[in-house]
Amino acid sequence: MALSSNFLRPDLENYKTAANLAYNNLIKELIAGGRKIYHFGFGESPFPVPxxxxxxxxxxxxxxxxxxxxxxxxxxxxxxxxxxxxxxxxxxxxxxxxxxxxxxxxxxxxxxxxxxxxxxxxxxxxxxxxxxxxxxxxxxxxxxxxxxxxxxxxxxxxxxxxxxxxxxxxxxxxxxxxxxxxxxxxxxxxxxxxxxxxxxxxxxxxxxxxxxxxxxxxxxxxxxxxxxxxxxxxxxxxxxxxxxxxxxxxxxxxxxxxxxxxxxxxxxxxxxxxxxxxxxxxxxxxxxxxxxxxxxxxxxxxxxxxxxxxxxxxxxKSEELDEYIAKCKKVLSFAGKYTYRKLHDAGVEVHESESSYYCMPNFSNCRTLGVFDGQQLCDKFLEQGNVAFQPCDPHFLRPIGELTTRLSFVNFKGEAALNSIELKKEYNEKEQKEFLIKYCPTLIEGIQALADCVQLFKIEKIIDNASS
CATH class of the missing domain: 3.40.640.10 (Type I PLP-dependent aspartate aminotransferase-like (Major domain))
Structure with missing residues (x-):
């Protein structure tokens, strides 16, 4: 008797690899091929193991x-x-x-x-x-x-x-x-x-x-x-x-x-x-x-x-771990605040991150001709700005067509930042940015590339509206 070609449960016919892992593998392949990409699409700690x-x-x-x-x-x-x-x-x-x-x-x-x-x-x-x-x-x-x-x-x-x-x-x-x-x-x-x-x-x-x-x-x-x-x-x-x-x-x-x-x-x-x-x-x-x-x-x-x-x-070694956690949090808070300020200044709707290394910006003001959902938006950012992040529709259970994305602001190597951050020092906004420029330069470059794309898409939207 011939084996059936369909071995799956009917409800799993469209079942796929975890979206975050599949996307991370794709971006890694592009980077390995020599392309410079600002990878904000995967949530992974940038810091060394304690x-x-x-x-x-x-x-x-x-x-x-x-x-x-x-x-x-x-x-x-x-x-x-x-x-x-x-x-x-x-x-x-x-x-x-x-x-x-x-x-x-x-x-x-x-x-x-x-x-x-x-x-x-x-x-x-x-x-x-x-x-x-x-x-x-x-x-x-x-x-x-x-x-x-x-x-x-x-x-x-x-x-x-x-x-x-x-x-x-x-x-x-x-x-x-x-x-x-x-x-x-x-x-x-x-x-x-x-x-x-x-x-x-x-x-x-x-x-x-x-x-x-x-x-x-x-x-x-x-x-x-x-x-x-x-x-x-x-x-x-x-x-x-x-x-x-x-x-x-x-x-x-x-x-x-x-x-x-x-x-x-x-x-x-x-x-x-x-x-x-x-x-x-x-x-x-x-x-x-x-x-x-x-x-x-x-x-x-x-x-x-x-x-x-x-x-x-x-x-x-509790004291050593407590210090490690505090330093990681401080560096991440700098990165989160900087990301929020740059996106906010670019006119992007976003709430400042309160934890970890994520924020969820809404790029509805970038809805240009040919962009109808989050994946198309992310494809456009990747194509025109070499900026990679994930759409929240539908992978993060947001409505189809909503232009929200998950942005992981940890596209940097964190060891130097971890070793250089001072827990007792109060850093003002200018000092936080200077710290990131010195120890997390790829974050600065990537967020700037993202902001530049937003401005470009806004111009495209104006042109689209004028010609329609």
């Missing part, structure tokens, strides 16, 4: 044993101490962990084992909706009425919830600080969402991967909705180790059935976080548990052993 983690990994390179999906016990203790030091929350214990090969894996396992529907806010990270689809779940997308900070109001959320079947359990994926907007939810905004989720008995999957890089006060929703919040985070952003793939989730005791399922799924897919990595992290940190644990056991076994030991060793 020395404490590097040393921890060297010392843990010989660790080859399997560890549990929950992670190395001492590493879990150090992680809790780390969060306590920053005032995030204090109700989790070492029994509430699931560790994974990056937080992305855990998100998928949570969605896969969960028996309900998923709620997403727009704009949203590129992989939340595809993971919802891959796990076979129905997604409800909430579009905020506020198009300045893109934070959904209580009315926005309740309007969508009233359309949903109240008998079906739901998970809300909350991302603060947010990718792609760079916005950090205020404490009052977090409280309002917590109250709503408690009222409607909604579980919150709180993606807090950028928490340590917030320029404003960060508040975890777990502080106001501890019994219903799964905290998802990791080391990739604040510690600049995205390639190490070290993520973890914390489940309240009320959701340990979900934690156990995720842990089981993980054990059947990735075994464990790399052992040397866990030990390396543990050394530096010192100065959904059941459901996620089950799902993880079917896909990754554990976070690689050397990675866990590397993290363990690194986390033990």
């Amino acid at each position: 020395q404490a983690f590097q040393q921890g990994l060297i010392e843990a390179a010989d660790r080859n044993e399997y560890l549990s999906v929950e992670g190395l016990l001492d590493l879990r203790r150090e992680i809790l101490a780390f969060h306590s030091r920053y005032g995030d929350f204090d109700h989790f214990t070492v029994d509430d962990f699931v560790m994974g090969a990056g937080s992305k894996t855990i998100i998928y396992h949570v969605m896969s084992v969960f028996g309900g529907e998923i709620i997403l806010f727009s704009p949203s990270w590129t992989s939340y909706l595809p993971q919802t689809q891959l796990s076979g779940k129905k997604a409800h997308i909430i579009f905020p009425s506020d198009t300045k900070r893109y934070i959904p109001s209580t009315e926005d959320i309740e309007k969508e919830l009233k359309k949903c079947d109240p008998n079906i359990r739901k998970i809300l994926v909350l991302n603060s600080p947010n990718n792609p907007t760079g916005i950090t939810y205020t404490e009052d905004e977090i409280k309002n969402i917590a109250d709503l989720c408690r009222k409607y008995k909604i579980i919150v999957l709180s993606d807090e991967i950028y928490a340590r890089l917030s320029f404003t006060k960060f508040t975890s929703i777990a502080k106001y909705y501890p019994e219903g919040t799964i905290v998802l985070t990791g080391f990739s952003k604040w510690a600049s180790i995205g390639g190490w793939r070290a993520g973890y989730a914390l489940f309240p005791k009320e959701l340990h059935s979900l934690k156990n399922a995720v842990s089981s799924a993980g054990s059947h897919s990735y075994t464990c976080l790399p052992t040397p990595i866990q030990y390396a992290l543990l050394k530096e940190l010192h100065s959904l548990k059941n459901a996620v644990s089950s799902a993880g056991s079917h896909s990754y076994t554990c976070l690689p052993t050397p990675i866990q030991y590397a993290l363990l060793k690194g986390l033990q």
